[in-house]
Each structure stands twice: as structure tokens, then as C-alpha cells.
Amino acid sequence: MKIIVDAMGGDNAPESAVWGGALAAKNYGEEVVLVGQEERIRAILKEKGMDGVSGVTVVHAADVVDMHDDPATVLRAKPNSSMAVAFQMLKKGEGDALVSAGNTGALLSGATLYGGRIKGIRRGALAPVMPSSSGQVMLTDAGANTECTAEMLLQFAFMGSLYAEKINGVKNPRVGLVNNGTEDTKGDVLRKEAYHLLKAAGDAGRINFVGNVEGSMVPLGGCDVAVCDGFAGNVMLKTIEGVAKFMASGVKKVFYRNLATKLAYLPCKTGMDEFRGLFDQDRIGGAPFLGIAKPVIKAHGSSNQTAVMNAIRQAIAYTKSGMIEAVRENIEYMTVQAAE
Known part of the structure; x- marks a missing residue:
């Protein structure tokens, strides 16, 4: 190769x-x-x-x-x-x-x-993987297409599901539609149309559609594949990256406050290093264009x-x-x- x-x-x-x-x-x-x-x-x-x-x-x-x-x-x-x-x-x-x-x-x-x-x-989608409480979540699209149709979101869902299963090793990956609420009546016209298509595909057994997921549910393990247009996906990706850096900086300041807190950090070091590793982009390497x-x-x-x-x-x-x-x-x- x-x-x-x-x-x-x-x-x-x-x-x-x-x-x-x-x-x-x-x-x-x-x-x-x-x-x-x-x-x-x-x-x-x-x-x-x-x-x-x-x-x-x-x-x-x-x-x-x-x-x-x-x-x-x-x-x-x-x-x-x-x-x-x-x-x-x-x-x-x-x-x-x-x-x-x-x-x-x-x-x-x-x-x-x-x-x-x-x-x-219809369009290629950028699909990075992020850490979540259930392991990893693939976000698609994360910035390649800022304007999408419902059919494009359907295709992103299928491709993300196939990638999660074939390459990330996730069995029967859960596909969620990123929305401003979990109810099936939530969202703008695009989200409502996409929900209809994704539910039909789920009912037919083509994908494991779990419904709408709010932004907070994505890093908390609400789905294995988070489907959205590139504008919302890129904002979500950058927000999660920023919050992760903010939290890491804040925790470091707490432990480096004085000698006592520095000593208290020593028993936690291994766990903290493992946690930081979850957000290490270098370990993942990159994102595919699906x-x-x-x-x-x-x-x-x-x-x-x-x-x-x-x-x-x-x-x-x-x-x-x-x-x-x-x-x-x-x-x-x-x-x-x-x-x-």
C-alpha cells in the first residue's frame, strides 16, 4: 500500500x-x-x-x-x-x-x-472523533458544509455509522441528530426534515437512530455518531476543544497554588495524565473526508x-x-x- x-x-x-x-x-x-x-x-x-x-x-x-x-x-x-x-x-x-x-x-x-x-x-463530510463518557463520538459534519439539506444529513448519518462500525469498532453505533431539544418536534425546518428521514432509516433497520440529542449529550455519551450541518458541527467541535483547554488550565492552577496542593497532586498525577490523554489530538491523528x-x-x-x-x-x-x-x-x- x-x-x-x-x-x-x-x-x-x-x-x-x-x-x-x-x-x-x-x-x-x-x-x-x-x-x-x-x-x-x-x-x-x-x-x-x-x-x-x-x-x-x-x-x-x-x-x-x-x-x-x-x-x-x-x-x-x-x-x-x-x-x-x-x-x-x-x-x-x-x-x-x-x-x-x-x-x-x-x-x-x-x-x-x-x-x-x-x-x-451530495457532499463530502469532515468527520473527526472526540472523547465522550462512553468512549468516542464521531461528529459529522464538522465544517465542510455550512449549508446542508436534509438528504445530506441522512447521508452523513449513514457514512458516520459505517465508519464507526468498520474502523472504530463500534457495534451497532447509535446515531443522534444534534438539535436544540430531544423532542421530535424540536428544531428548524432542516432538523425536522432530517429527523423524518433518519427515523425512517432507523425504523427500516438501516441505522440505529436514537433521535435528537442536545449539545450537552454529545460528550456525555448520548450517541456514537452525532449528525449536524457543518456550521453547527464546527461550532460544537471548537467549543468542546476550548472548554477542555479551559478546564485543564483551571485544574492546573488549583494544584499549583501552593506547596500543599502540589504535594496533593502527586497521587493524582497518573489519573490526570490519562484524562488529558483523552483530548490528545495527536493520538487520533486526523479526520476522514467521508x-x-x-x-x-x-x-x-x-x-x-x-x-x-x-x-x-x-x-x-x-x-x-x-x-x-x-x-x-x-x-x-x-x-x-x-x-x-
């Missing part, structure tokens, strides 16, 4: 992508192609003592897509950028999956333009080498899972006509 890595994407690129890519090739035994400015990439490989790692190849790309570029046009404006070259390789079949920590909008545009959507899927015909994984912008390595692990698992074929097999149940 060959995983293509946009080595110039992200805040810590190219070092994080190069180092993480080499670690992935060494640890997972799959081929990793690092796309970017060749001279810089080879210098980092040499600096890290990994220039001789088996399975690592380099493809030169002179330009870089940065966070300020227009996502809709940058890949055509910069055809020699690392992201554009990586996508061109994916389209030609010169790799099985693509990983990037670069511009999210440009990555979605490239995934749609070069990877293509699975036939029948609905794209070829695996594309978005690593977070501040990814270090561990995050990139784990994003590549995700890409390998995604490619081997049969997830994309499973979506194709179920596409007839993901349309308004069939669901109704």
Missing part, C-alpha cells in the same frame, strides 16, 4: 510530515510518499537519521498552499504545490490514500475535484510527527476497511426517495 503525504501542509511542516511519514513507514511497513520541496525533505530525513528508512520516497513539488490561499482556486492557481501534486498522484492511481495537515478548504476542494465523490453522495471515492485524511493544522504518523495509520485502516465500497452498496438507502 502507498500513502501520499502532503509534506508542506500544516503549521509544523515540513518537519512534522517528514518525520511522521518516516516513522509510519518504519512502524507500519507500508510505503509513504513525501510530496514537497525535495531538498528540505531530504535534509530533515538526514537530520533525523531516517534517510535510509525503507519504504520512504520523495516527489518534488516547488510551491506550498498556505492557510491564506483561496480554497476554491488555489489548487489550479498553484498546480506545482505539494497539495496539488499529491492530489494529481492520487487521481492517477499512484497512491492509495492521501494525508495532509494543510488548508482544510483546499483539501476538501481537492478531494472533490481529484478524488471525486462516491456516486450519489463520501470521497478515495481515502483523504485531514490532520489538524498543528500536527506534530506523532499526529502525522497516526493520520497515516488512519489512512491505512480506511483503505483496508472496505468503507468506500460499503457506502456504494448502501447508496440507495441514502436518498430522499428511498428513505421516504
Whole structure:
């Protein structure tokens, strides 16, 4: 298997992508192609003592897509950028999956333009995993589509359910519709229409729909897949991340207040480290773009080498899972006509 890595994407690129890519090739035994400015990439490989790692190849790309570029046009404006070259390789079949920590909008545009959507899927969805009291919850969509139709939310639900089962190992994953109340009469027109479609799919046994879930229920284990439009999903994701950082900072201040509290912290250290680990994005690595015909994984912008390595692990698992074929097999149940 060959995983293509946009080595110039992200805040810590190219070092994080190069180092993480080499670690992935060494640890997972799959081929990793690092796309970017060749001279810089080879210098980092040499600096890290990994220039001789088996399975690592380099493809030169002179330009870089940065966070300020227009996502809709940058890949055509910069055809020699690392992201554009990586996508061109994916389209030609010169790799099985693509990983990037670069511009999210440009990555979605490239995934749609070069990877293509699975036939029948209206839009690709960004689907990160977050910690919850029941283990993990997948949020879909988390920012790729700020304006959605009820049919799109139905498709997000199906794809999230398939991913949770096939890749995250969740049996019969519970699918919830994020809403401003649990009653089936709650929400705006979009949420009411989506509820009708999701309930029909649940009644038919296609998904395990548990109804509406309020925002507070998502991290408290109310569902395994939380379905929403990209605007609400992104706000929820960033809010949960912010609250987690706020809580961590607050707890640290409590324990560092004086000598007595510092001593009291020692017996709690192992438990606190484990709890912080639940929110460690580097362990997860990245989020898939569901609905794209070829695996594309978005690593977070501040990814270090561990995050990139784990994003590549995700890409390998995604490619081997049969997830994309499973979506194709179920596409007839993901349309308004069939669901109704």
C-alpha cells in the first residue's frame, strides 16, 4: 500500500510530515510518499537519521498552499504545490490514500475535484472523533458544509455509522441528530426534515437512530455518531476543544497554588495524565473526508510527527476497511426517495 503525504501542509511542516511519514513507514511497513520541496525533505530525513528508512520516497513539488490561499482556486492557481501534486498522484492511481495537515478548504476542494465523490453522495463530510463518557463520538459534519439539506444529513448519518462500525469498532453505533431539544418536534425546518428521514432509516433497520440529542449529550455519551450541518458541527467541535483547554488550565492552577496542593497532586498525577490523554489530538491523528471515492485524511493544522504518523495509520485502516465500497452498496438507502 502507498500513502501520499502532503509534506508542506500544516503549521509544523515540513518537519512534522517528514518525520511522521518516516516513522509510519518504519512502524507500519507500508510505503509513504513525501510530496514537497525535495531538498528540505531530504535534509530533515538526514537530520533525523531516517534517510535510509525503507519504504520512504520523495516527489518534488516547488510551491506550498498556505492557510491564506483561496480554497476554491488555489489548487489550479498553484498546480506545482505539494497539495496539488499529491492530489494529481492520487487521481492517477499512484497512491492509495492521501494525508495532509494543510488548508482544510483546499483539501476538501481537492478531494472533490481529484478524488471525486462516491456516486450519489451530495457532499463530502469532515468527520473527526472526540472523547465522550462512553468512549468516542464521531461528529459529522464538522465544517465542510455550512449549508446542508436534509438528504445530506441522512447521508452523513449513514457514512458516520459505517465508519464507526468498520474502523472504530463500534457495534451497532447509535446515531443522534444534534438539535436544540430531544423532542421530535424540536428544531428548524432542516432538523425536522432530517429527523423524518433518519427515523425512517432507523425504523427500516438501516441505522440505529436514537433521535435528537442536545449539545450537552454529545460528550456525555448520548450517541456514537452525532449528525449536524457543518456550521453547527464546527461550532460544537471548537467549543468542546476550548472548554477542555479551559478546564485543564483551571485544574492546573488549583494544584499549583501552593506547596500543599502540589504535594496533593502527586497521587493524582497518573489519573490526570490519562484524562488529558483523552483530548490528545495527536493520538487520533486526523479526520476522514467521508463520501470521497478515495481515502483523504485531514490532520489538524498543528500536527506534530506523532499526529502525522497516526493520520497515516488512519489512512491505512480506511483503505483496508472496505468503507468506500460499503457506502456504494448502501447508496440507495441514502436518498430522499428511498428513505421516504
